[in-house]
Amino acid sequence: MVRRFPSLPASRLTLALGLALGLAACNGPRMTATANLASLRPEAATIVILGVSGPSDEQGQRFAAILAQEARSRGFVMAEANAPVATTRLKAYLDSFTGTDGRPAISYVLLTSVDGRTSTNRVSGMVPSQAPGWAGLDDGAMRRVAAASLDELTRQLTRQPGAAGEVAAAGEDSP
Numbered sequence: 001m002v003r004r005f006p007s008l009p010a011s012r013l014t015l016a017l018g019l020a021l022g023l024a025a026c027n028g029p030r031m032t033a034t035a036n037l038a039s040l041r042p043e044a045a046t047i048v049i050l051g052v053s054g055p056s057d058e059q060g061q062r063f064a065a066i067l068a069q070e071a072r073s074r075g076f077v078m079a080e081a082n083a084p085v086a087t088t089r090l091k092a093y094l095d096s097f098t099g100t101d102g103r104p105a106i107s108y109v110l111l112t113s114v115d116g117r118t119s120t121n122r123v124s125g126m127v128p129s130q131a132p133g134w135a136g137l138d139d140g141a142m143r144r145v146a147a148a149s150l151d152e153l154t155r156q157l158t159r160q161p162g163a164a165g166e167v168a169a170a171g172e173d174s175p
Helices: 010-025 059-075 141-157
Strands: 046-054 086-098 104-113 121-128
Touching: 046 059, 059 086, 059 141, 086 141, 104 141, 121 141
Parallel strands: 046 086
Antiparallel strands: 086 104, 104 121
16 A cells, blocks of 8 residues: 655645644734833833922922823823832932023923832923023923923833934924
């Protein structure tokens, strides 16, 4: 009795079909680098604000409240300072200065950390203000700083294209 083996083209077809079916079974959930800003998962974005340096304590507390409000609107979960659930600890540094164009501005640096000591992400930039000095850090300037810095931080945390670590001046008029 002569035993016949499948022809080479038939065995390739069987192998290709088996591989395709095997790969089709691997269609579980996956993360992409192009996720939109609203898709940031709360469990991966629980933030605690450790402090705001630069302005007075009263302005710093007001900025922290506005920053937390803006963060919640972007899908972040805010936690208390000692909460064990916080995955990202954030420190904010603000400065009031007069730009090279003679206009008042507020510069900012936000640093994030997993442990509160080592820097993970850095976001910086500036926004125009309506008055020189800390008087220029009004609610409008605080919201512009919070919005610009959190948008960039979200891009960095979701690894979206365009996350550069440095933010262009938000809301600034072009010369």
